[in-house]
Amino acid sequence: MTESEAIDTAKKRLGKRSIVLVGLMGCGKSSIGKRLAARLGLPFIDADEEIERAAAKTINEIFADHGEAHFRDGERKVISRLLSNGPQVLATGGGAYMHPETRQRIRENGVSIWLRADLPVLMRRVMKRDTRPLLREGNPEATMRKLIEARYPIYAEADMTVDSRDEPHDLAVNEIVNRLATSSAVPTGPVQPPSPSRSVRIELGDRAYDVLIASGLLSDTGALIKSRLGAVKCGVVTDENVARHHLATLEESLKSEGLFAGSIVMTPGEGTKNFRDLATLSERLLELGLERGDLVVPLGGGVIGDLAGFAAGILRRGIRFVQIPTSLLAQVDSSVGGKTGINTPQGKNLIGVFHQPSLVIADTSVLTTLPPRQMRAGYAEVAKYGLLGDAKFFSWLENNWQGVFGNNGPALTKAIETSVAAKAAIVARDETETGDRALLNLGHTFGHAFEAWTGYSDKLLHGEGISIGMCLAFRLSEELGLCPAGNADRVTAHFKAIGLPTRIADIPQTGADVDELWRLMGQDKKVRGGKLAFILVRAIGDAFVSRDVPPDTVKAFLKREIAR
Structure with a gap:
């Protein structure tokens, strides 16, 4: 196959999909991406540049002023918007692909390519510039090693892996074009819209409710709650582990609809389901100003769902709650059916109430952050x-x-x-x-x-x-x-x-x-x-x-x- 034939075939197979380059800082996403876009006659977009343009700040300034969580949330939204613009070559920031919702959007709208580079190659490249916020403190090489350990297993989920070496980038571009034209691993066919929610109805008369099941629902939670349950105040309850991955997304969704009352972060683990933590949680929910018509919103696995559901059942003699289960166990079992409770030395779940949720939102994409054992x-x-x-x-x-x-x-x-x-x-x-x-x-x-x-x-x-x-x-x-x-x-x-x-x-x-x-x-x-x-x-x-x-x-x- 000649070069022109490979280019034509690659473009036909892409259809309306974008090429999305992922990988650590220094892997060559921008330089390879620009050459690849020129070869295929497609626009090149750098997600970081789009974020800086939208914020009127540099990435370093966003990190310094607002923190990484704020940056990641904005990054997710920008990439989601860019992916709706049609065929392009899109270079993403090193942490963007770690977000399960972003990975899902890329699967639906693009072909992901991981530019994999060894540690020495990455360090030689990144140390030439002092513009990387994650490397500005401490030992840069140690930080890079930790990033490799954490991110390479996730990058490996990409549709294609191409090694980025100390050699002319046109060689990597040639490999990408040829593989786009021939590889069976490249998604083809029409771009798929986000999957609509699958809904299972829990029939309990006037207390009936729906369990919504789909990927990417977490960012739509505010709109889902408002459309079904009204303009209510929502007090979020989660644990430290879940908060690191998903709390910012939920808070932003609730804030965008004017529903957010505050968040309470508990210690993770079964040991939290006890009288002491129940009392603490109940008092903190009252401090958020939640009233009879408002909502407790447990964001977590079975422990958080049981504990926060119990608190909702006894708070002001019972207020509504919406379950957002983040573990497989909670999505298929503990979030559905209204069992809430805590443990005692005598046994598990011996103190509790039957208190049905008003809605269950099961976002399957959050499960990608679960440890394999869970x-x-x-x-x-x-x-x-x-x-x-x-x-x-x-x-x-x-x-x-x-x-x-x-x-x-x-x-x-x-x-x-x-x-x-x-x-x-x-x-x-x-x-x-x-x-x-x-x-x-x-x-x-x-x-x-x-x-x-x-x-x-x-x-x-x-x-x-x-x-x-x-x-x-x-x-x-x-x-x-x-x-x-x-x-x-x-x-x-x-x-x-x-x-x-x-x-x-x-x-x-x-x-x-x-x-x-x-x-x-x-x-x-x-x-x-x-x-x-x-x-x-x-x-x-x-x-x-x-x-x-x-x-x-x-x-x-x-x-x-x-x-x-």
Whole structure:
């Protein structure tokens, strides 16, 4: 293929898509981008220059005057606007591609190219100029190493990777043009508009509400709340980990609609779900001036959702709240159904209220910032819906689980929507867990005891405890002759493939004691007349509630499981 043929083919394959160059400072985005744009006859745009023009300040001045969070939010908005302008070569700042919403917009409207460079190459280039705000203090080389460690795994998600070496940049341009013309990794076809929200309705009469599921919803939260719930004041509750990634986006969205009352940032972790932190949170929400018609807005995983939802349920004898779950576990389970509460030394979630949210906004793009362990833990709750009542869904998960852990694609959306729809149907039949809703606790009688045993610590995440608990439920069901042999092995094999624990011995704590675990299981909320309720199974997809398992049978079973 001649050079002119390669250029023509590359442009035809691009269609209306832009070429978006990503990478660390010094990788050559501007110089390579200008040459590439000239070769293809496209405009060249430098996102940093556009930001400086809009702000009438340099990047360094924006950092100094307003901080990095403010700059990143403005950067996200500018890149989103630029991507709607049609074909171009767009050079982005080094941190732009780290934002999940920006990556999603690039996937929808462009072809991303990572210009990868080794540390020595980057340092030789950047040290020629003193215009990099992230390198102006401390040890520049150490800072660059940290940036490489943090950002290269994310840059690797780009459609194409091209090495940027100490050689004429026209060589990199030639490689890009040829690969644009021939590579199957290059997205082709029409530019896709942002995915519309998938909506699951929770039918509870006059307290019915929607669960919205789509990528990029966080930045639209203000408009979504205002259009559905009116011009209300919103008090945001989040934790330190989530705040670093997503709080600025939510605050800006609420401010743009005149809804923002303030934010409260809590300590992350299950240990925050206690009386002391509940009292502190309730008082701080009152200090924000929230009234009966206003909203508490939990932004976080299950801990923040449970804690802030409980606070909303008792604040002024109950005010509304909108759940914005940021973990997979919260999006598919804890944000839906109105269960709120805190932990006590006696057990998990033993103090709380049923208080339904007014809206749930599940932005799938925020999940890209979750640590892999948290995603795996959340997946246990996804699999639960297949195991308790939908064998076809579990089979689909066995064949498609890699896609669920992929880059915010359709498999993830399907998994979330299917899980939420399953829970919605059960909650509509049994809101306060007097019947069918107990099925949602498959694996939880065991799992909650394991969490209490490990002190609600990072030794065992909730989803990890439930993974072990579900494997035990299937093994116990087989031992009782309720479930055909082989089902437990199938479930265990699937969870092992995901990287989830499946045995008590997988918990990083020694000294498992049958009597202690039995005592902790006795604190389960489903105890009636002193009898434990177990969610057992007849097969994958066929769970039921039983209160007829003799204690000695369970203790003997636990003793064997501890020794496994």
